[in-house]
Amino acid sequence: MVTGGSRGIGRATVNRLAGAGYAVVVGYAGNRDQAEAAVGEALAAGGRAVAVRADVADERQVADLFTAAESEFGGVDVVVHAAGRMVLAPIAEFDLADLDALHRTNIRGTFVVVQQAANRLRSGGSIVTFSTSQVGLAFPRYGAYIASKAAVEGMTMVLARELRGRDVNVNAVAPGATxxxxxxxxxxxxxxxxxxxxxxxxxxxxxxxxxxxxAFLASPAGHWINGQVLRANGGIV
Incomplete structure (x- = not known):
């Protein structure tokens, strides 16, 4: 399952996992055409895929997303939570409505998705969340976004330890400028x-x-990596 799978990094991940033989559920928020295009690319790469709409911050819709994956493919082994939102402005000028929307998607959305994953992922599976290298860089105007992604890193580290005995690895990827x-x-x-x-x-x-x-973190080759933040940024920090 790849949330935010209709565009950007999520869509590239759908394509990469499909090419590796995974059956993929493409989670998307609103753009059905883009999601179906991602499904088409996955099929062309030799995989199986379906698109399912869900608001990642809505626990009922996310539960239905997992149910759809289980119904279509028999279970869930990998959850990649790539859905996210970014709004940039100085902290002193930041619109609090934008802050609430940002945190609803990035913090609550991550919590809801990994909560379902913790309860429904099969043994031997993998959870990959998304942070940002900005947590270390701390560029001006990124304050609200960094706050949300620092929260993602924190919950990812805790979940890795809470899933002791389940044979599930949990990591965050923190891209740089992409x-x-x-x-x-x-x-x-x-x-x-x-x-x-x-x-x-x-x-x-x-x-x-x-x-x-x-794909590495989700594969058997990456399974020993657990409770880590992988800063994929070309060496910027």
Missing amino acids: ATDMFLDGKDRETIDRLAGMAPLERLGTPADIAEAV
Whole structure:
């Protein structure tokens, strides 16, 4: 299951997992056309996939998402929670309505999804959440977003320990500057080039780069990695 699977990093992850032979449930919030396009790409990659709409912060809809996965494919082995929201502004000027919406998706949404995963994931499975390398970088204007993702890191570490005895690994991936629509929105060419140049590898990440990290953590090869934050950012921090 990949929430936020209709675009960006989530969509790249759907494609990567489908290519590795996973049957994938593409969770999406509203854009059915994009979700169906992600399903089409997964099928073309040789996998099986379906799209299911769910608001990640709504516990009933998320429960139904898991039920749909169990009904369609027999159970859930991997949960990748890639759905998220980003709003940028200085803390002194931040609109509290935006703060509430941001935290509803990023904090409550993560909690609801991993709560269901904790109760319904099969033994030997994997949970991958999403943080951000901004937790370490602390750029101006990212305060509210960083606060939400620091919360994600905290709950991820706790859940890894609470699932002792279940043979389920739980990790967070923290991308750096990655060329997604959400990242590029509102940035001019100079800003994009400056951010790309900060990493020693001197480029922006791609959704496919991050999908590879997720696929590793979800695979048997990555199962011994547990309770960690993987900063996939080209060496920026």
